[in-house]
Amino acid sequence: MTILETEALTRAYGGVVAVNKVDFSVESGLITGLIGPNGAGKTTLFNNMTGLDIPSGGKVFFNNKDITGFPAHKICRMGIARTFQNIRLFKDLSVVENVMIGRHFKTGPSETKGRFVNALHSYVYLKREEQEIYEKADSWLDFFDMGQFKNELAKNLPYGKQRELEIARALATEPELLFLDEPAAGMNPQETEHLMSIIRKIRDLGITVVLIEHDMKLVMNICDTITVLNYGQKLAEGTPREIKHNPRVIEAYLGKEEA
């Protein structure tokens, strides 16, 4: 089943067409890789699908619903979470608070959800809500084995842990679909290995994962299907095996072989 689909998605900045009529689709329950040389438009594609940027043309469908041009917070509430290429944690907040922010719209009885006045009128309600948010956040930290860092400031975590915290925060929104923008960037081989096991664990929770990554070992190992972008256009898609042997992909990465 297709969970997310773009239809001729285009994003142009003046004369530069960063994403050019891309038809990208994500199958539910799989890990999809999005690769391509630098500047191919991978992150732009992510931003246009998650509402941080508005496409200049084309459409985005999530569970067959048109979500083109929706604001980011709305898209998140529908069940798409993401992480960022350059880590965007709330640096001066504690680790657990970062994850608690991910629970922002998930707590409280639905009829009072998001109501400002609730904070004012009922102390009991507030206590209960806080407890609930805290416990859920805590359980996500345990999922990542990060319980001992709970009250550390996010900026004081080691780099690899910061990446994991960002994923934990995204997962706290209980998404159906998770976008990871270069999750392994700057990680050492052991950390990458650990990350791979985490991504598999996330998939086993029933969450569909889409990831941008330059680390080919990671991509080829864990992705079920891969899409290749080059110069804003879709170059190829298929299983890791097919992609590895696709002459156009090899050309895009390594250049043409002399005849």
Added chain:
Amino acid sequence: MFNFFLLILIYTGIYALMAIGQNIITGYGGMLSLCQAGFFAIGSYATAILSVRFGWSFWATLPVAAIISALFGLLIGLPTLRLKGDYLAIATLGFGEIVRNILNNWDSVTNGPMGIQKIPMPTLFGLTINPYKKYAFLVMVIIFVIIAYILFQRLARSRMGRALTAVREDEIAAQSMGINITKYKVYAFVLGASVAGIAGSLQAAFSLSVTPGTYTFMVSVMVLCMVVLGGMGNFKAAILGTFIIQLISYFPQLTGLSSVIPPQFKQILFGLILVVMMIWRPQGLLGREEHTYGVKGGK
């Protein structure tokens, strides 16, 4: 002398309300706003006009003052959302000045530079809270500060406060966590404005007259100084900062040295304090309030 100290405490209370409002906007929301004086003025004039012209009681004008200020907070909050940092400061500064100029020139309503005099004293259960006998008034102001403190503190410790903090820390990440950043920024402005409106209402009831000259840009700057001095993102600190700044500004009178120390002394001291703070303790006297979770004794 002691009486004078009571006066300082009353002003501390009134300004503390404004500082609490400034703290939610600047300390939590991270928006540099310079228009607390504008909301303060709106609250004062609402009380003055309603009670003098229409004979309303002080208690009836109080919520109206808060609501009108909140509406103006909404009005200023919405269009300035796209602005950040210095630009937001300039826009809000402009708003404060516009308010003061309107009060100065709209003679038929505000009586221009003369202001409005003979505001009736507030009464409660048949007792008049006479500002000349300062105790009763002080108690009333303290009660207001305590209520505001509890409400805002509670708000800050809920997911609303956390969402606002997230918006301050990183707007893009906050959006991607399902937080409607526009909503929270406007909320911060509305809340900050309404509490400043209440402060204005109290000010009108205390001085029993309002003139545009009271609501200058310096008031906004002073309120900002209070929050910065105490520590941004900490309501206790905002109140402490207010007390210290008030003590400094009335220092010459308090020590009986007002004939020796020129009034400009206070500006010099403000500047000095801010410079010293920025060098040695940029986070303010108390610093930002940190919440610890899941530890015994912590919240």
